[in-house]
Amino acid sequence: MALIVKKFGGTSVADKDRIFNVANIIVEDYKKGNDVIAVVSAQGDTTDDLIAKAKEINPGNPSKRELDMLLTSGEQISVALLAMAIEKLDCPVISLLGWQAGFNTDSNHGIARIKKIKTDRMKAELAKRNIIIVAGFQGINKYDDLTTLGRGGSDTSAVAIAAALHADCCQIYTDVNGVYTTDPRKVKTAKKLDEITYDEMLELATLGAQVLNNRSVEMAKKYNVELEVLSSLEKSKGTIVRENTKMEKMLIRGVTNDKNVATVSVVGLKDLPGVAFKLFNKLAQYKINLDMILQSIGRGGTKDITFAVSRDQADDAIKAIESLKTLFEYESLHKDDKVSKVSIVGAGMESHPGVAAKMFEALYDADINIRMIASSEIKLSVLIDEENTEKAVQVVHDAFIS
Amino acid sequence: MALIVKKFGGTSVADKDRIFNVANIIVEDYKKGNDVIAVVSAQGDTTDDLIAKAKEINPGNPSKRELDMLLTSGEQISVALLAMAIEKLDCPVISLLGWQAGFNTDSNHGIARIKKIKTDRMKAELAKRNIIIVAGFQGINKYDDLTTLGRGGSDTSAVAIAAALHADCCQIYTDVNGVYTTDPRKVKTAKKLDEITYDEMLELATLGAQVLNNRSVEMAKKYNVELEVLSSLEKSKGTIVRENTKMEKMLIRGVTNDKNVATVSVVGLKDLPGVAFKLFNKLAQYKINLDMILQSIGRGGTKDITFAVSRDQADDAIKAIESLKTLFEYESLHKDDKVSKVSIVGAGMESHPGVAAKMFEALYDADINIRMIASSEIKLSVLIDEENTEKAVQVVHDAFIS
Numbered sequence: 001m002a003l004i005v006k007k008f009g010g011t012s013v014a015d016k017d018r019i020f021n022v023a024n025i026i027v028e029d030y031k032k033g034n035d036v037i038a039v040v041s042a043q044g045d046t047t048d049d050l051i052a053k054a055k056e057i058n059p060g061n062p063s064k065r066e067l068d069m070l071l072t073s074g075e076q077i078s079v080a081l082l083a084m085a086i087e088k089l090d091c092p093v094i095s096l097l098g099w100q101a102g103f104n105t106d107s108n109h110g111i112a113r114i115k116k117i118k119t120d121r122m123k124a125e126l127a128k129r130n131i132i133i134v135a136g137f138q139g140i141n142k143y144d145d146l147t148t149l150g151r152g153g154s155d156t157s158a159v160a161i162a163a164a165l166h167a168d169c170c171q172i173y174t175d176v177n178g179v180y181t182t183d184p185r186k187v188k189t190a191k192k193l194d195e196i197t198y199d200e201m202l203e204l205a206t207l208g209a210q211v212l213n214n215r216s217v218e219m220a221k222k223y224n225v226e227l228e229v230l231s232s233l234e235k236s237k238g239t240i241v242r243e244n245t246k247m248e249k250m251l252i253r254g255v256t257n258d259k260n261v262a263t264v265s266v267v268g269l270k271d272l273p274g275v276a277f278k279l280f281n282k283l284a285q286y287k288i289n290l291d292m293i294l295q296s297i298g299r300g301g302t303k304d305i306t307f308a309v310s311r312d313q314a315d316d317a318i319k320a321i322e323s324l325k326t327l328f329e330y331e332s333l334h335k336d337d338k339v340s341k342v343s344i345v346g347a348g349m350e351s352h353p354g355v356a357a358k359m360f361e362a363l364y365d366a367d368i369n370i371r372m373i374a375s376s377e378i379k380l381s382v383l384i385d386e387e388n389t390e391k392a393v394q395v396v397h398d399a400f401i402s
Numbered sequence: 403m404a405l406i407v408k409k410f411g412g413t414s415v416a417d418k419d420r421i422f423n424v425a426n427i428i429v430e431d432y433k434k435g436n437d438v439i440a441v442v443s444a445q446g447d448t449t450d451d452l453i454a455k456a457k458e459i460n461p462g463n464p465s466k467r468e469l470d471m472l473l474t475s476g477e478q479i480s481v482a483l484l485a486m487a488i489e490k491l492d493c494p495v496i497s498l499l500g501w502q503a504g505f506n507t508d509s510n511h512g513i514a515r516i517k518k519i520k521t522d523r524m525k526a527e528l529a530k531r532n533i534i535i536v537a538g539f540q541g542i543n544k545y546d547d548l549t550t551l552g553r554g555g556s557d558t559s560a561v562a563i564a565a566a567l568h569a570d571c572c573q574i575y576t577d578v579n580g581v582y583t584t585d586p587r588k589v590k591t592a593k594k595l596d597e598i599t600y601d602e603m604l605e606l607a608t609l610g611a612q613v614l615n616n617r618s619v620e621m622a623k624k625y626n627v628e629l630e631v632l633s634s635l636e637k638s639k640g641t642i643v644r645e646n647t648k649m650e651k652m653l654i655r656g657v658t659n660d661k662n663v664a665t666v667s668v669v670g671l672k673d674l675p676g677v678a679f680k681l682f683n684k685l686a687q688y689k690i691n692l693d694m695i696l697q698s699i700g701r702g703g704t705k706d707i708t709f710a711v712s713r714d715q716a717d718d719a720i721k722a723i724e725s726l727k728t729l730f731e732y733e734s735l736h737k738d739d740k741v742s743k744v745s746i747v748g749a750g751m752e753s754h755p756g757v758a759a760k761m762f763e764a765l766y767d768a769d770i771n772i773r774m775i776a777s778s779e780i781k782l783s784v785l786i787d788e789e790n791t792e793k794a795v796q797v798v799h800d801a802f803i804s
Binding site for chain 2: 016019020050053054056057058060062063065066067069070072073074076077079080081083084085087088094095097100121144145146
């Protein structure tokens with residue numbers, strides 16, 4: 001007998017057949033004697049459809065408070081339908097909206113943070129041996145207004161319930177059967193991971209492996225909630241996400257790539273004190289997130305600074321720097337958005353100095369030029385030409401994972 | 403400066419253009435300095451679509467609790483969209499779900515009764531000069547579960563708010579511009595009424611003029627809420643419903659007809675004491691609502707009893723009587739569903755003995771045979787052959803209203 005929290009995304013409850021598929025997964029665990037709480041998102045494209053309705057009425061910007069009022073109806077429909085399916089399977093069930101399940105949030109409509117979960121109602125329903133279906137993504141603020149947790153919020157809802165009720169595990173059902181060493185649709189030798197740490201999972205998510213919402217992983221780490229990422233369509237073990245994983249031969253957990261990258265170069269910058277400070281301070285004012293800063297060694301009284309930003313921020317970065325033209329001199333500004341970032345992630349790599357060398361060697365052997373390098377404790381990223389992305393992922397993956 | 407409660411049905415908010423039409427009606431009254439609370443139903447066919455989704459999942463019967471969870475999402479969408487439209491028109495507005503507006507009901511899911519309206523939130527929003535958009539048809543029970551008030555419940559929501567906040571009037575917007583003396587689509591000389599009493603309105607509604615939900619009229623009468631029935635599509639005065647109307651020349655408020663009628667006749671019933679009691683007692687057990695009972699004068703030790711029921715109950719009535727076969731004797735049972743009921747309604751008619759004679763004369767002149775007669779304080783109904791319905795309505799209308 002365990003308390004299991006399960007989360008199902010919108011595609012998992014998109015139509016009648018899928019709803020019954022999910023209902024059967026829930027009922028199977030319930031009938032084994034477990035307590036089951038399932039968190040669900042709005043069906044299929046419901047949220048996007050509702051946003052479209054709002055934009056039709058007020059193309060500018062409807063208030064976030066009313067948008068939350070509108071969007072929360074989406075999960076309301078899916079929890080009711082899923083509960084009806086479980087009733088049809090003759091199991092006791094009750095659906096709860098976010099506020100009924102006790103989700104108290106702050107008042108930042110659209111991106112609300114959970115402040116507290118009042119667990120009384122959920123505990124009472126579990127005591128009655130009811131299966132509970134909770135509307136994900138939503139809560140209520142202190143004024144009794146409905147709020148939403150932002151994109152991917154249902155993952156966060158599930159982890160928060162698991163943390164608040166000290167659940168034995170939190171299973172996140174997706175359309176893939178676990179976390180892979182790289183995208184299995186592109187690299188045939190990609191391997192499913194049995195286990196991964198929270199930090200590794202966070203790096204993978206940040207680097208574009210969109211299996212789990214980052215906030216939910218951070219919360220799971222904070223409250224030490226064991227996650228399992230698994231498929232709602234096939235019956236197999238998924239990937240466990242926890243603090244400490246068993247020693248494994250595998251040093252590198254995954255290889256990812258991110259094409260939402262551009263570089264901006266400031267060439268021929270007069271080499272005076274404070275220039276770099278002024279530059280990066282201005283970029284911060286423009287709320288531009290930098291990555292992989294590269295500064296050339298000064299020669300002839302000038303230097304070059306290149307940095308990476310997300311592609312949609314590249315033009316803003318250019319603007320920010322141009323606004324400094326009166327403050328300091330440079331020869332020219334360049335943008336290059338034909339680049340991409342390939343990264344390896346693994347908690348053990350910091351203590352293995354050979355890792356970087358092995359990655360660079362694999363790229364060199366494949367004739368791929370490395371333009372920039374960045375590293376953190378558990379991650380090593382290189383910037384390369386975009387056209388080489390798939391080849392780079394393949395050769396790096398082959399070098400580390402076999 | 404007045405407090406005005408307005409109610410808009412599902413067709414009035416069915417699409418973007420209609421939503422803005424409603425938003426403009428609300429804003430116009432608000433800008434005159436009035437406080438405005440608008441109660442809205444789910445858009446167009448939303449409720450029916452949601453019911454269809456539920457039936458797809460559980461064709462038998464989904465629990466009423468989950469059905470209420472599902473259906474209440476309908477008004478949630480319409481209040482949010484209407485609030486967004488009013489925001490677009492630059493007026494301060496807030497949407498409230500039934501429970502946020504304070505609708506506390508009993509736990510009879512699907513047909514819940516309002517127990518109390520906690521008006522704090524609405525009062526606070528009015529004090530901020532916010533327009534309030536309230537989701538009709540819904541409330542919350544003492545367990546914090548969502549409930550619905552049943553079909554036509556939005557009318558009831560509007561009247562309940564008007565009563566609780568002592569509103570100056572409660573305007574019910576429909577697709578007709580008021581209450582007519584008879585169906586204006588069928589009788590060209592039909593006249594719009596300026597005023598009508600609650601009791602007259604109730605009789606008209608019962609008799610098939612489906613402008614206002616009966617429960618809402620009963621509540622308006624109980625709390626003395628002045629109603630106005632008017633069109634959301636054309637700008638004109640509607641019909642006021644209140645306790646005492648100004649003296650008018652018009653004695654009869656309206657002529658209605660109801661084709662959902664059948665007669666059942668028990669012929670040759672042995673004329674013994676208690677026979678009628680047993681018969682009507684059994685019909686009551688079968689929950690059959692009777693109307694217009696006619697008993698022939700006993701002759702030769704037998705009598706005939708004929709009564710009217712709604713058509714869908716006629717077969718049940720036959721079954722109920724057949725179940726008595728062992729208890730008392732009769733010669734035969736007959737059903738006739740080719741009949742209809744034509745009624746005149748008017749609060750003053752009881753004190754005018756000529757009214758019945760005038761109605762019968764009009765029917766006689768038109769060669770229409772009267773099969774049964776029933777009357778109440780403010781209503782006189784006759785049962786006639788169905789094929790004569792339209793002609794009867796026309797000649798009776800002409801006799802009283804010109």
